[in-house]
Amino acid sequence: MNITFYPYQPFSVQNKKITVCSTSSPEVYTKLIIGMSGAQETVKFSNDQYELMDYSKAVIWGGDVAAINLNHLFQNRLIKKFAADLTDQQRQKLTQLDSEIRLTILDAAFMYELTLDVNQEWDLQRMIKFYNLQFSTVVQHDPYGIIESIVQTAVELNESKIITLINVSHYLSINQFNELVRLVATLNVKLFLIEFSEEVKSDQYQKCYYYHIDNDYVEWRYE
Template sequence: MKLTIYPQKPFVIENGILTVLQTNNSKFYSDLIIGLSRHNNIIVSDNDGIIDTQENLVYLDNVISNPNLFLPFKLKLENLIIEDLNENERQRLFQLDREIKSIFLGASYLEDIPMSIDEEWSLKKLYKYSGIDVLKSAIDNPYDIIKVVLNSYKKFYPKKLIVLNVLFNYLDSSQISNLIQMIKDLDLYVLILNFSSQPYSKLFEKCRYYSVDSDFVRFDR
């Protein structure tokens, strides 16, 4: 897969190999962030054919502070949980639904207004009523948040290009090494942006590494 923002030549992102794009060029960095977040002025291609950025790229920005991090999974998680229910659980939920409706219907008789109740049986309505959601605050540290996010994309969107930002500030060298191995094991397309003027680090030896300096000079490794 390739990501292009003109006038730079394409940046290659391989599945299973973390790609790092580092820059201290404010203009290049801001143009790239705007392009990624708005799906504008950037091109994503695969096998030399342009592909839809909306369908094939997700820009997660700072996953540690992103409040909508798990929003793309809500419907898929709902469907998955409902599919995992066995017959006994479905029967019990049906009975509970009838009991709840019976209680409300009984209370409605106290009002001098003709009322009815929806008899439709819907697991999806019951699921939404339960208020089940991903509890991000229960995940202890930044590395674990990243781990949950990458595993979720592997499960639900394994072919998307995942772009992360402001990440290395949260991780120590051991966690960065583990992250590189995790991306290899999950076989995901992952690009991490790093706004920094630090010299090339040996931590990235197993990565595909690019840097664009303040003069727009590019280094590929």
């Protein structure tokens, strides 16, 4: 896929290789974030044949790592996939447990001299939501764990959109970033990072598609 930020040539975003765009221009930085977050159409998206794509079909906006809520991003879709992927044996076990819970509630209801009943309709997804299948709080407090969970979940969901994060360098050590590069190299996932940086950091991002736009709006490309 491609991200086009006029007047520059498109930035390439592909599976298995991180794309980083850094800039020392506050204006460029702001416009990139506004466009990638979907607030305004300051950037355009296209597939590998340069056919234009709608924002909704092109981007998953994560934003700043510290503000990411993994459950907000993925929980509903993950529950749906989880329910679909259960084996017949697992479904039967859950059905049995659900029946036992309903019977226990009805038995307990006999303490009142009232005619009470419970809903007999069984909805697997609703049951999973009730028990709140979610990402662990341990992961939510670990910047690398958050990013790793995002890319791994995207793979589980067969997600082809561009995952976009900002200022990842503020949260990861160089070793952690290199580990992220190695992880993404094994996955069919597209990851686009926006960084504010006064300097060109081609050495740090030598295993990525790297683009830098300086204060004079001059672009440096390392592909």
